Amino acid sequence: MSDLPSGEIGYLLARAGGRAIRNLNRALEPFGLRSRHYTVLAASAAHGGLSQRELGGVLGVDPSAVVALVDDLERAGLVRREPHPDDRRTRLVAVTEQGATTLAEARELAGQVDTELLDALTVAERQTLEKLLRRIAAS
Amino acid sequence: MSDLPSGEIGYLLARAGGRAIRNLNRALEPFGLRSRHYTVLAASAAHGGLSQRELGGVLGVDPSAVVALVDDLERAGLVRREPHPDDRRTRLVAVTEQGATTLAEARELAGQVDTELLDALTVAERQTLEKLLRRIAAS
DNA sequence: TATTGTTATACTCTATAACTATA
DNA sequence: TATAGTTATAGAGTATAACAATA
Known part of the structure; x- marks a missing residue:
């Protein structure tokens, strides 16, 4: 029926996912950001003050990678690292005003990229x- | 409703796809293969004698990467590079008997990995x- | 001139281990 | 002892440019 290998759905997921992030990376180029910066920024804004560890957990990104991503975002003035009130080890990632503005613009682009990808x-x-993807992600 | 950024479907695709290939890589470890070897092997078997350029096109893999993957598969005795009858530049990738055997076993594992991933x-x-993923892939 | 395979190279992503400061 | 953040590092994946042989 098809010329794709068994494990086909996994293969199709991987290819579509790869296209999605490549497209998003291209769209975010003017911001000097990549898709992972965008997800960190978006998750920080949505949850309002996550620790870096929590960010990594939510996004499935290794803590050591979160450090570098937050470094980039902080250098660009889009987030700030703030002290945790009770635990001096952890640092909460807060979105700056500029970060919120940039996020809104980037979110617009991300929506367009998805729309294009799902054109068919x-x-x-x-x-x-x-809905199906969420069910998979939750399992 | 959700805490995921806009461009959510792309994000969900990327995460699910990543999980799929990580799972497959782990399952293929006993064979000394990774998911991309598997797709090259499967596509070679399905089409019977593709050139490396064609393999790259079908699988969305850069030609320079195909070289390395076919190198590995050839070293493992799973494929052979055969001369093209009419064009001495191109080399057709043929699956050996051992390659067909390994492919059958690997396909079994790949199916199981997909089943697990889609458990929910x-x-x-x-x-x-x-069906939806194929429509996206085709567009 | 253009194309196939190939090599070299660089960049991103992912993952692990080890260190520090705190808990 | 354990945890958060950090640094260093290595491997895999991806992409580009350039070259030799051939078309």
Whole structure:
């Protein structure tokens, strides 16, 4: 039926996912950011003051990688590292005003990139896809 | 509703795809192969004698990477590089008997890995997912 | 001139181990 | 003892440019 190997869905997921992040990376180039910066920025804004460890957990990114990503974002003035009130080891990542502005613009682009990627699907199908992917992610 | 950034479907695709290939890599470890070797082997078997350039095209892998993957597979005795009858530049990748045997075993594992990954979905939902992913891939 | 395979190279991503300061 | 952040490092994946042989 197909010329793809067994384990086909995994293969299709990997290819589509790869395309998605490449497209997003290209779209974010004007900001000097890559897709992982965007996810860190977005998660920080959504949760409001996560520790770096928590960020890594939420995003599935290794803590050592989070350090570098937050370094970049902080250097760009998009986030600040703030002390944790009770634990002097942990540092909370807070989005700056500039970070919020940039995030809004980047979010717009990310939405467009997704729309392009899913061009072949109807809106209902995109919702179905998202629902199925969330179920996989949760398992 | 969710704490994931816009561009969410792309993000979900990338995460699920990453999990899929990591799982497959782990499953293929006993063979000394990684997921990309598996896809090259499977595509070579399915099409029967593709050139390396064609393999790269079908799989979305850079030609220079195909060289290294075929090197590995050839060293392991799973494929042979054969001359193209009409064009002395191109080399056709043929699966050996041992390669076919290994492929069958690996395909079994790949199927199991997919099944595990999609554990949370019904069979009908998996088919829906596959159909949607193929539509994306084709676009 | 263009194309196939190849080599070299560089950059990103991922993962691990080890260190520090705190808990 | 254990945990958060950090640094260093190594391996895999991805991408580009350049070259030789051939078309």
